Amino acid sequence: MTTPRVLVVDDDAAVRMMVQEGLQRDGFDVVAASNVSDALRHIVTQKFDVLLSDLHMPLPGDGFTLVSAMRHTHPDALTIILSGYPALSEAMAAIVSQADEILVKPFQIGPIKELIRTRLAEPHAIKRVKVESVASILERDLEITIHNWLDLVEDDAELTCIPLSRTDRTGHLPKLLRDLVVRLRLDTGLPAPISMAAREHGQMRREQGYTVTQVVEESRILQVSIFRTLQRNLRSVDFSKVLLDVVIIADEVDSQLKQAMLSYVTPTVVSPMVILKPQVFGL
DSSP states (O other), X not given: OOOOEEEEEOSOHHHHHHHHHXXXXXTOEEEEESSHXXXXXXXXXXXXXXXXXXXOSSSTTHHHHHXXXXXXXXXXXXXXXXXXXXXOOHHHHHHHTTSSEEEESSOOHHHHHHHHHHHHHOGGGOOOOOOBOHHHHHHHTHHHHHHHHHHHHHTOHHHHTSOOOHHHHHTTHHHHHXXXXXXXXXXXXXXXXXXXXXXXXXXXXXXXXXXXXXHHHHHHHHHHHHHHHHHHTGGGBOTTSHHHHHHHHHHHHHHHHHHHHHHHHSOOOOOOOOOOOOOOOOO
């Protein structure tokens, strides 16, 4: 086996030096970085077999930002996350699955050396979940999200007091979700398009007899259903962009609600008929 190249990233100088010196004594070729910016520069300019990164430097998602960058640039590299939290919730455990391994601080350097050599000797044993964007997940699970929304709505006495078929109750929801996917895929900085489906939805809800509070409530349930879909897919979510995507989702759903309410409160203007009265002309 060739000498493994390891990128060690930790903002704690004592930990970083201990890991670097310990690996170098065992023959590893080690590059160290104290922050995400320097680490990313190393990732795009050098070749590495292993990433060994702290989870918090100082932001909570720093370690996963580096894991994502390493996966894209060096897809065969082993990724190891160091965490100072011994107790991980179920949700955190799913997030941690983005990396190949997680080690809890404090740790000993000996087991890390053995772990790296064992995992690099058996690269096919590393089982990775395919990382997907939030937009791709919502597009793939569109029908699941709609069914979940319908189940929640039909358990809501405030909304079911208006009898509708499931098709009529769903309304423009498929189009609204597709508009959301389009918004998520827009380049950063581009203006958000107005959802015409939302305007049509508001008009339809007024005709169906919905109140303003009912329209707002079903919009709230839509956000709940969207985030439930993402929660079911935590193991495959691309966490390098997830915080920005969550903000976009909330903004887009609120924007769609605004468009729906504009068409709800503004009745369609019908031009009055012009009635021509007969004129009497004198002789």
